Amino acid sequence: MSANSEYVAPCDERRPFISGFDGSAGCAVITLNAASMFTDGQYFLQARQQMDDNWTLMKRRLPGYPTDHLPAGTHVGIDPTLLSSAEGTSLKKTLNARGNGDLVAIEENLVDIVWGSQRPPRPQDKVFIHDAKYAGESHADKITRVRAGFESLDTDGLVVAALDEIAWLFNLRGSDIDYNPVFFAYALVTKADVTLYIDEAKLDSNVRSHLQGIKTRPYSAIFGELGELSTTLVQSKRKLLAGQNASWALVKALGEDNVKVNKSPIAMLKSLKNPTELDGMRQCHIRDGAAMANYFGWLEHELLFNGGHLRLSEVDVADKPEELRRAQKHCVGPSFDTISSVGPNSAIIHCSPKRGSDALLDVNKMYVCDSGGQYLDGTTDVTRTYHFGTPSAWERECFTRVLKGHIALDRAVFPSGTSGYALDPLARLPLWELGLDYRHGTGHGVGSFLNVHEGPQGVGMRMNYLSAGFQHGMTITNEPGYYEDGSFGICIENTCLVVKPETKFDYTGGVGGYLTFEPVTMVPIQKKLIRSGLLNEDEKKWLKRETSPI
Amino acid sequence: MSANSEYVAPCDERRPFISGFDGSAGCAVITLNAASMFTDGQYFLQARQQMDDNWTLMKRRLPGYPTDHLPAGTHVGIDPTLLSSAEGTSLKKTLNARGNGDLVAIEENLVDIVWGSQRPPRPQDKVFIHDAKYAGESHADKITRVRAGFESLDTDGLVVAALDEIAWLFNLRGSDIDYNPVFFAYALVTKADVTLYIDEAKLDSNVRSHLQGIKTRPYSAIFGELGELSTTLVQSKRKLLAGQNASWALVKALGEDNVKVNKSPIAMLKSLKNPTELDGMRQCHIRDGAAMANYFGWLEHELLFNGGHLRLSEVDVADKPEELRRAQKHCVGPSFDTISSVGPNSAIIHCSPKRGSDALLDVNKMYVCDSGGQYLDGTTDVTRTYHFGTPSAWERECFTRVLKGHIALDRAVFPSGTSGYALDPLARLPLWELGLDYRHGTGHGVGSFLNVHEGPQGVGMRMNYLSAGFQHGMTITNEPGYYEDGSFGICIENTCLVVKPETKFDYTGGVGGYLTFEPVTMVPIQKKLIRSGLLNEDEKKWLKRETSPI
Structure with a gap:
């Protein structure tokens, strides 16, 4: 397997096997006398619940909490196929500096020996x-x-x-x-x-x-x-x-x-997508938009006319986008695990509720759905926020500010080579104005019937976006959000192509020219969540293109 | 003297003495058989005119033109007080790599020996x-x-x-x-x-x-x-x-x-200015604004009622801002060489016309004045663009787009630590929309009765701004522009303080909080250059604060 894949096959889920903890971020260190699990704040509770008492939880980034307890001089074994060479070199250097400790590449993975015949086989599917x-x-x-x-x-x-x-x-x-x-x-x-x-x-x-x-x-x-x-x-x-x-x-x-x-x-x-790939992205998003418009229509009908709020949870409806997408031509499956969350759960960024702790849908609460599909001609990623009752003035203000940021980024025209680091503030300014923000990036590249997250470009505060300026043919999501702890979440995400607009002039003198974003997502943005008094004329004009009738 | 000062004393003007060329950018290399002057495109003409035929002009950044003709193995002597250690180390390394060449620090400056008693004395003014x-x-x-x-x-x-x-x-x-x-x-x-x-x-x-x-x-x-x-x-x-x-x-x-x-x-x-310095900046800008409003009023009167267009050149009027500033309390003098230019000359960025090649003022052409003063309580830097006749629709459109960028940057509210690299596009977007741009940074720090250009902060595409995020108490200019070769230039520059606005929330949780710019410049922006149809309501509201009555 490759180091650093975003998703892993069951046969590579060694940490969940050995510790019980199956969160997406964690590092297990097993010594002769102890077993420690290092993880982030979002997983402290889950990790403690899933692991037995052989395991010590090591809370990352918490001041005063021990994050390391290896004695100086320790030699640490590691399966060298499971980390990048930069990580290996860096860890080795750190250990070397501590009383001649060392990182030792081992031939056979020790977890696999324990796992033995219980380990799922490596997938043998045909390519x-x-x-x-x-x-x-x-x-x-x-x-x-x-x-x-x-x-x-x-x-x-x-x-x-x-x-x-x-x-x-x-x-x-x-x-x-x-x-x-x-x-x-x-x-x-x-x-x-x-x-x-x-x-x-x-x-x-x-x-x-x-x-x-x-x-x-x-x-x-x-x-x-x-x-x-x-x-x-x-x-x-x-x-x-x-x-x-x-x-x-x-x-x-x-x-x-x-x-x-x-x-x-x-x-x-x-x-840098070629014309066929760019057109494939446009085409698959039309079908994807039909599926998702169907989904939100179905959801509204269930909630308003079928008593859905009494029987449907966030998790119950989460399979529906996949079902509707699969009915579309060329669909191969979902491009990531659907996030379907309501009210307070939607305030937890990029985290899908689990069966058991899932809330019932509620016409009085905001609903966020982030999902995508794999099609033979492209990959989709879309987030919409809907309210099926009467949103509060504050929810509408926040939604409108997220929308203003989304529109500002979408409308931007900029010289080729401008980085997503420099464009990121456009999406945040309307929230910053109130002292608000969101704790995630604003956009990532999207593969062409490939990974839904791909680089090197991106919109956000990561320094590595600086060296990956936009070029014609790239893809990018535009996904500002706002998350109010314990109350509601908002995200408006389109997938866009990076294209050359017709500008009156070309100040670059033909060296790269100017670029802009062409949104290909075809899923309506809900009108009732917008406070139009907060929008200027340009924003209203933009909006006419893609709002829902409701 | 210190290496790398922006301005130098007459006794340090060694290159003009030895070569005759007095442009602000140039490097003279004198060998046993040749004398070469390396300079940039803006100075090719001037350097050739000012130097005699002993000097070969070396055009920097021109493809195909020789930029270096030292034989391998050359030892180059240099006065080590006149370049930074990084420059010294880098030059030495380059020369070392070329057949064991070397950079040799010499004890006595060879130009000074030639200059002898003609060399102006080092200034002895009291501090x-x-x-x-x-x-x-x-x-x-x-x-x-x-x-x-x-x-x-x-x-x-x-x-x-x-x-x-x-x-x-x-x-x-x-x-x-x-x-x-x-x-x-x-x-x-x-x-x-x-x-x-x-x-x-x-x-x-x-x-x-x-x-x-x-x-x-x-x-x-x-x-x-x-x-x-x-x-x-x-x-x-x-x-x-x-x-x-x-x-x-x-x-x-x-x-x-x-x-x-x-x-x-x-x-x-x-x-990071303290409260006294911040208040001093506010106070001196009130007096500076009075002087500059007087200046533009005087200029308009001369042009419209005194036949000034028949007798006053750009250079003739360039001393007037200093005269009017000096009449104000606490004024010590100008903070840099006034740029006063009309029509096509105003399209040459940051370059003041010289006596002899100066144009007469013209009520049918755009006039740009970039000037500043030193006051005991602060330093000012302001640029205004005026038209004393009837500007064309295109001039007004460009002016309005520059203004929109200026307003966008001025109104921005952002988390403490945000860099001027990330905010720079705000000032350029309205020009980018047409495929236009300007080839200079958008802002620099301003000293407190000190250098008019100071770091480490700045707004622009320089990577070193990334590590100098804004903090409360910094100063910054906001100076987008637009320059149309052979036609006209536009620049709207205010000096601003970086202050904490009252935001409804603080998403940083008290870690730095939010910041915004407080413009302290008090010089009217000319209304007749604005096409208000291009402004949205927020921009119009901003504008009410500081437009001229004309």
């Missing part, structure tokens, strides 16, 4: 061809473009470890992981060869013929083969390039002196 | 006390605060080379340099001592008594004394800190291993 009529470019052409970049990157080859990059490069898709249509593999692209390291059982005859000219080797063979390659590299003086999420194991196999770890050039190539 | 009723804090308290920061900076002392930092630290001002009320000096602050290196002839008895408890030593004595100090430092293991504009000579005197060059903590302390 399938992502037709060029959706991908817009043959994998041969993509490989040519990757190689064309080698000179300026001063390298003779690239180790590809990110699963979405591999899927993109070969125009293949899989189903090894929930939501992300990827498959377990590694790839090595050199000037002479392209090798796909993959469990060969996943390849049917169609895919084999699609991969003509590309070497296929067993998944784990990469470690040995990189080792062999390293002897050649020592002579050539030119280092191989590995993407930043290449595991420590891969880098060690190559020899740390033979590889430079940096941004993968594929991340940037993949982020 | 004077900047009264605590204007400074708002005694120099003893400032020194205590500087020392209080030593522990977290892991240092035992600070070498202060920036002239405005020295003036601020000791509550002293001088007149050694045009526009900046500073004086030539160095300072050394250690835990035990404070030493001011200054020509003692500059100190009268008042200042001597003001400096009680502070050692004063001759200006050039610092080099020898830092050399002696370096022997102690080798034992203490703790490096001294020097500000980034400390000269290479200072760093070499200390020994490069004994000093770390970094942001001077005084730059940040100085940027």
Whole structure:
């Protein structure tokens, strides 16, 4: 598996197996005498409930709380396939500095030994061809473009470890992981060869013929083969390039002196959608919008005319968007776990209520639904906030301010290369005016029938967005929000394409030109939540495009 | 003198003396066989005209044009007091890499030897006390605060080379340099001592008594004394800190291993104005506004009723703002060279027309005036654009878009720590919408009866603004513009204080809170240049505050 995937396969859920704690953020450290679980504030309660008393909870970022109790000189073993080389190097350095401690890469994962035959098998699903009529470019052409970049990157080859990059490069898709249509593999692209390291059982005859000219080797063979390659590299003086999420194991196999770890050039190539992909995004969002408009219509009907508020919880309705999406052409499934939450639960950012603690829907409370679909021609991600009764003046004011931020970002025209760091305040200003804000980024890239979160671009306060300025063909979500503890949440999210508007002038003199966002999401924004007195004429004009009739 | 001052004294104008070229940007390289002048595009013409044929013009940033012709292995001599240590180290490294070339620090400046007795003397003006009723804090308290920061900076002392930092630290001002009320000096602050290196002839008895408890030593004595100090430092293991504009000579005197060059903590302390300084800025801007309103009134009268368009050039009127300012209480002089330009000349950014190439004023053309004053209680910087006839629809549209950007930045409320990098797009968006822009930053800090340009904060695309987020008490200009080659320029500049607004909420939970800009400039914005159809209600409300009656 690749280090740093957003979602993992059941066979890789080692922390939940060994500790019981299945939150999305946590790090287990097991020593001869103790077992500690480090996690963040959002999971303190859940982790304590799920773990037995063998485990000590280590609260991250809480002043005065111990976050580390390893004696100086401790040698810590780790499975080097499960962390990036930067993480490995950094941890090793920290331990080295503490009384000659060390981080030791171990050959066999100790949790897997305990897990034994109970461990779910690694997924064996077949991969399938992502037709060029959706991908817009043959994998041969993509490989040519990757190689064309080698000179300026001063390298003779690239180790590809990110699963979405591999899927993109070969125009293949899989189903090894929930939501992300990827498959377990590694790839090595050199000037002479392209090798796909993959469990060969996943390849049917169609895919084999699609991969003509590309070497296929067993998944784990990469470690040995990189080792062999390293002897050649020592002579050539030119280092191989590995993407930043290449595991420590891969880098060690190559020899740390033979590889430079940096941004993968594929991340940037993949982020720039071609005309076919851009059109696919437009098309799939029309179908996605039909499904979601159906969903909110169905929900309103259930609540207002079918007594839904007496029997339907947030979790009960959360499967409905998937059901309605699957009825649309080209839909493959959801692009992430639907967030469906009402009232106080909707104030918990990006957290879906769980069965058991889910609230009944309520016409007197705000309802937030964040969901998306995977389609053969694109990936969607949309959030809408609805109120099926009479929202309060304050709820409407907050909603309108979130909307103003959304519109300001959507309408922005800016020189090519402007970063999402610099544009982020546009979405926050109407909230900042009252001393309010939201504690999440404003936007992320969206894959093309690939991961719903992809980089390198993004809108928010992360410094790494600075070096990933917008370019024509990128995708980005626009999702400002507002979350009032114990009361309600609001989020308005569209998926957008980064396109060239027709500007009267071009002050860049043709160097990049100007860009703007083209929203492709087709789901109505609820009118009754808007206080139009807070909108100016430009905002009202924008709004005419996409409000609901209610 | 300090390396990297924005303005220099006549005795330091070595490049104009040796070459004849007196533009603000240029680097002369004299070898045994050649003399080369490197400069930027704005100065190609002027440099060629001013220099004789012994000089070769080296055009910077012009593709294909030679920018460097030193043979490999060349040893280049340089006066190490005239460049920063970072520049020295970088140049040395570049030369070292080219066939064992080298940068050699020379003891005596070779230009000064040629200049001989013709060289103007170093200014001997007396320094004077900047009264605590204007400074708002005694120099003893400032020194205590500087020392209080030593522990977290892991240092035992600070070498202060920036002239405005020295003036601020000791509550002293001088007149050694045009526009900046500073004086030539160095300072050394250690835990035990404070030493001011200054020509003692500059100190009268008042200042001597003001400096009680502070050692004063001759200006050039610092080099020898830092050399002696370096022997102690080798034992203490703790490096001294020097500000980034400390000269290479200072760093070499200390020994490069004994000093770390970094942001001077005084730059940040100085940027955070105390209540007395903030109030002084407000007060001096009232008087400054009166002077500038008088100026534009006078100008309008001359042009419309006195035939001024037949006899007054841009340069003729450029002294008038200074004259009117000097009539105001506490005015010491101008804070920079007034820019007064009309029509096509106003399209040349930040460049004042010269006598001889100056145009007559014209009621049919846009007029831009960028000027400022030094007052005992503060420093001002204001730009206004006026049209004394009938501006075209396009001029009005551009002016209104610049104004919209100005208003957007002025009205912004944002969390403490937000950087001027992130706020910069607010000022540009209305121009970006048409594919237009301006090629300068949007704002800079302003000193308190000190340099009109000060850091570390600023609004613009420079990455170094990222680490200098806004804090309460900073100052900043708000100066978007638009410049149409060959036609006209527009700039609307206010000086602002960074203050805490009353927000309904505080999402930061008291950690910094929210900030906004309080414009203190009191000079009317001309109404006839505004196309009000382009303004929304909020912008119109803002405007009521500060438009002219015409």
